[in-house]
Amino acid sequence: MPLPKAELHLHIEGTLEPELAFALAGRNGVELPFADADALRHAYLFKDLQSFLDLYYGLMTVLRTEDDFADLVDAYLERAAAQGVRHAEIFFDPQAHTARGVTIGTVVEGLARSLDRAEERYGVSTRLIMCFLRDQPAGSALATLEAAKPYLHRITGVGLDSAEAGHPPSKFRAVYDAAAALGLRRVAHAGEEGPPAYITEALDVLGVERIDHGLRCMEDAELVARLARERIPLTLCPLSNVRLRAVDVLEDHPLARMMAAGLMCTVNSDDPAYFGGYVGDTFHAVHEALGLGDEQLRELARNSFLASFLDDDEERRARYLAEVEEYEFEHAR
Numbered sequence: 001m002p003l004p005k006a007e008l009h010l011h012i013e014g015t016l017e018p019e020l021a022f023a024l025a026g027r028n029g030v031e032l033p034f035a036d037a038d039a040l041r042h043a044y045l046f047k048d049l050q051s052f053l054d055l056y057y058g059l060m061t062v063l064r065t066e067d068d069f070a071d072l073v074d075a076y077l078e079r080a081a082a083q084g085v086r087h088a089e090i091f092f093d094p095q096a097h098t099a100r101g102v103t104i105g106t107v108v109e110g111l112a113r114s115l116d117r118a119e120e121r122y123g124v125s126t127r128l129i130m131c132f133l134r135d136q137p138a139g140s141a142l143a144t145l146e147a148a149k150p151y152l153h154r155i156t157g158v159g160l161d162s163a164e165a166g167h168p169p170s171k172f173r174a175v176y177d178a179a180a181a182l183g184l185r186r187v188a189h190a191g192e193e194g195p196p197a198y199i200t201e202a203l204d205v206l207g208v209e210r211i212d213h214g215l216r217c218m219e220d221a222e223l224v225a226r227l228a229r230e231r232i233p234l235t236l237c238p239l240s241n242v243r244l245r246a247v248d249v250l251e252d253h254p255l256a257r258m259m260a261a262g263l264m265c266t267v268n269s270d271d272p273a274y275f276g277g278y279v280g281d282t283f284h285a286v287h288e289a290l291g292l293g294d295e296q297l298r299e300l301a302r303n304s305f306l307a308s309f310l311d312d313d314e315e316r317r318a319r320y321l322a323e324v325e326e327y328e329f330e331h332a333r
């Protein structure tokens, strides 16, 4: 049995495996510029952020109907559950779909159809977090929040993702204020490729409760001290950092140093179909590459539940935390 854990940084569009991409393309009559799933899998070995984003947005054209989004979530949950995920807070990018004529209603209803049966089918509790694309105008984010209003009962919080450099958190102050007024939880990607100052801005201007990535905080000792003191959770994605060249090799990843500095770290898979592994694979990889021991892995799992938005279900959180404490590391991680 794998270590029980929550996944808090997972883009559902980043779980599209080549086989499913081809199945959906066939169903929807979409022509993909690859001979078959193997050829596409080879293209997943991109060399930098831009080649990843090109492929990532290009492949989304196969996602058209509610069924497609439901199938995407089912495929993720099945894999995640097999790797010990008990709770998943799933990001989605409405603008990546509405921009090509798929309505936000299709996206949310499709995702929700799978999420509604996730507990029964996969034993995974879920939350949905709607992300704004930070390389799009702030007005587009505001319009997206407005369009999401009929579906807010499905949505726990908002996030901010896509290309970070040159798009500081403060650009999205208005939409985060509006989201807060609607009772939505707030997270944001910061300090992945952007500077440590973006982390501070996300906390102070956007009022976020968690920082997605945040590894560049290590360049600012005062910021590290603050994050540790305030117990701000960081949703780190070590395999993603290697693939997108934030670090050269996993052995260079600052995760162990961040934990030693008292930071509240979690590990997550980000876009697992593209970055070489789901969250259980990630736990295994950091154990191997960084030498994290059993109790450090337990700390990461404990943090994942503590940092989750289970505040409306503390009984469940306590149950998950008890599973983590009772876990015995004799077998596979």
Ligand SMILES: [Zn+2]
Binding pocket: 009, 011, 161, 189, 212, 270
């Ligand atoms: Zn991400």
